Amino acid sequence: MTALDKKLLRDLWDIRSQALAIALVIASGVATSVMSLTALDSLRVSRDTYYRENRFPDVFASLQRAPSSVARRLAEIPGVDHVEARVVSPAKIELSGYEEPIIAALVSVPVDRLPGVDRLFIRRGRPVDVGRLDQIVVSDAFAGIHGLSPGDRLGIIVNGRRRMLTISGVGASPEHIYQIAPGSVFPDFEAFAIVWMARETLAAALDLEGSFNDVALAVRPGASVAEILAQVDEILAPYGGLGAYDRGNQLSHRYLSEELRQLRQMATMFPAIFLAVATFLLNVVANRLVGTQKEQIAVLKAFGYSTGAIGWHYLKIVLAIAVLGILAGTALGAQLGKELGELYMRFYKLPYLVLVISGPMVLTAGGLSALAVALGTAMAVRRAALMAPAEAMRPEPPARYRTTVLERLGFGAWLSPASRMIARDLERRPAKTALSIVGVALAGGILMMGTIFDDSFAALVEIEFRLAQRDDIAVTFVEPRGIEVLSELRHLPGVLRVEPLRAVPVRLRAGHRSYRTQLEGVNPAAELRRLLDHRHRPLDPPATGVMLDDFLGGYLGVRPGDTITVEELTGRRRTRTVAVAALVRRYLGVGAYMEISALNRHLGEGIVFSGAALAVDAREKDAVYAALRSRPGVAGVVVRDAAVARVRETMGNNMIVFAIFASLFAATIAFGVVYNYARISLAERSRELASLRVLGFTRREISAILLGELGVVVLAAIPLALVIGRALCAVMMVGLQTDIVRIPVVVDRDSYAYATAIILASTALSALVARRRLHELDLIGVLKTRE
């Protein structure tokens, strides 16, 4: 090892605590990045593998009913590789010992052959046997939560008739990675199941022998999906086709894609911010190192070391720190990424997780960090290398101080000598002071990104479930019902108020953009189901026109006054142009709304309702619930409290995990910044402070000078941190918007207090360490060498 390399190691050892703090910051950035990218890549590859192996279809369509011969016509469309005609139906499940209503989506499977698309992944047991038409395969999440195994029996009510069926297997399908009941936003594995059964059995139960009401197609590579969609629509139109759609509009695929997009957002944003802070820190440290080693640099140059060799030497010190951070970050990130991927798997029902730690990705993350770090220190290293030897050896001229603004304004008399020193020092180097304040503020800002989820979710629940959806129980009917159903419901003991609901599936179009969703009726003067404006005030629905939530409005690129095309996907299936009357604010799901009688007029099916929202006396809730459940015409009953709990639980499982990591990392950064600042001030001022000690200042007094400066910087940084934090949160939440959820940016006092507390705690800790060093100040050593 060369002597210069030994110097490198010893210099590193000298600044080890700072180096460690910086390496931790870099590690945090790299870990977040690798964690997100590992989770992202693993999920993506797992999904793609699953799609490929289990033949996820390319095109989907539902219809009323069509004879099997129509499927053959679909197969003849150019570019179609395979057609799987199916029978599907909603159903209810009865499970002995479980009181809550369970909704099932029944899907037919061929028993005598392997389907060409959408093959089941059988986790336990076997597929439905040929000749055993009473067998079913149930979705694994549902089976898992209820402890169901092959051989168990389930009561299934379909088309009003109850049948006992035997579970032959527990499985999953690529069409149902994201499993939600129709109309819900979040998965509820306890109350929603997917049940696959023999085509004959299901067709018989629905009187659909020789027919199908759902179809999935595989498309040849290179074929135009858009053309196929158009032809499928044309062929199915006479049979009540509900509009064919591609993967982009398939619920499960779309939700999963959105989630992966969010993850990518996280994977770039957090590391970028973390690295910016690390770069800043390294810059400060490198500058300081160069400052304190001015004379050594001069000597090396005097003895013939080249500019390049000296630059490389200092760059190596910095890179050593970076590499340490990168290695630690990669190891930690890969581990966390695997865990994050597994966590997502529990939410999205992927049957397996292919762990992907991509070398290029890790190299990119590491390379980018190293690059950022090198850039961050480039100036300092350049300064070191280019310093003219004679100049470097000359003692630094005494720093030029002057009286501060405060003193010139006449406050000087109020300042103690110590505070004067602090003020002059801060003012003498405004750039350094400003950068330090910004560094601490950035750390504080990142801290808030970690804590904001709590408050924001609370606000979301408050707005969605106390201001917008205020009903205690909502029921949906199997078929639309006439107005008499409302009085029927109102006469149930305990029901205080009934508001009708009406919803139809539609496809909305504006320009070249389209979106499938529900068009929902809204009651004027509603008490239970209300729309809110941008300031969360209840909005009375205008007598005509459609209202969109602002996410959908943004997606379609329309504003109030614009028009959109509304294509009904059921009933009379008309397409009409409707004006957008208003945009409303919603945080969960996506929807379009219309005044309820206008909607009924629009649909032209008379005054009918597809469900109702109920306000119920708290004491009678269970009774009302039981009464509703037992009614044959009721397809689903949703209790608000359960819905709220589900939202909380789901959110808890997802972003909060991320938030916890982010807070941990942010706390590390906060400490790293403040600690470095303290150490650098100490190094820069140790001679001055030692001289003061020689002149008779006490330790307390010199501590006050050093820590006073730190204190001023931190106090100035805190308000800025809160502003930056709020802004970062807003940017993050915009990035995280999806069809499923938009999180309002709500930062309440706790978040501010938490960020402030962590900054202050880091400061206190750094101050303690710095104080200990102050006490060890070498007074004789300082005087022995020249200034």
Next chain:
Amino acid sequence: MPVTLHPSVAVFRIAGLTKRYDMGEVVVYALRGIDLEVFEGEIVVLLGPSGSGKSTLLNIVGGLDTPTSGAVWYRDWELTRAGDSELTEYRRRHVGFVFQFYNLIPSLTARENVAIVTEIADAPMAAEDALELVGLKDRLDHFPSQLSGGQQQRVAIARAVAKRPAVLLCDEPTGALDSATGIVVLEALAKVNRELGTATIIITHNADIAAMADRVVLLSDGIIHEIRRNETKKAARDLHW
């Protein structure tokens, strides 16, 4: 190793050297026209009061600084026209420096402080030998903070001579030392000069040290006032102040 000296061959030729510092309102002339030759193997003492321009002259000759006007030749190479990389090369091959405040690298031991120079030199002596030359064989693995001032300065001399430079430039090598320690350091310099034949320029403001020189250059206010040849030069150990 036998050394053949040519006391008539100039190592340095300095002609019309000036150095001006513009400091806003005031202009300081550190050198006002210096003409001087330094020959192989001789010891030249630069004597002058503080602020007379000694360090400035030495720094320019050593390739650490550039003059305002005038020229310096090292043998027949004009270093005042050289660029940064050539000067680096020049310092690396031909020049050894000793500074008043030693300027050792605090994080390296005595041996490593010497090694840092021998590692980039063409035909250096072993770091241990260089340290033996200055009488520090038993301090090889001490850090600068574990050495006295005189010992540190001797490490600095060992570091400067280890690459067998043609010239040794010493800026107030005893300035920070008491006289007894200073004499030990000067003895080391004289020994190096004797054994390696290194042309040596020693800056001092201490007139007593001049007695060990072959020639004494008296500098004041940026001008050479007198160049004196010592008919008999004193051994360093016979000096006192």
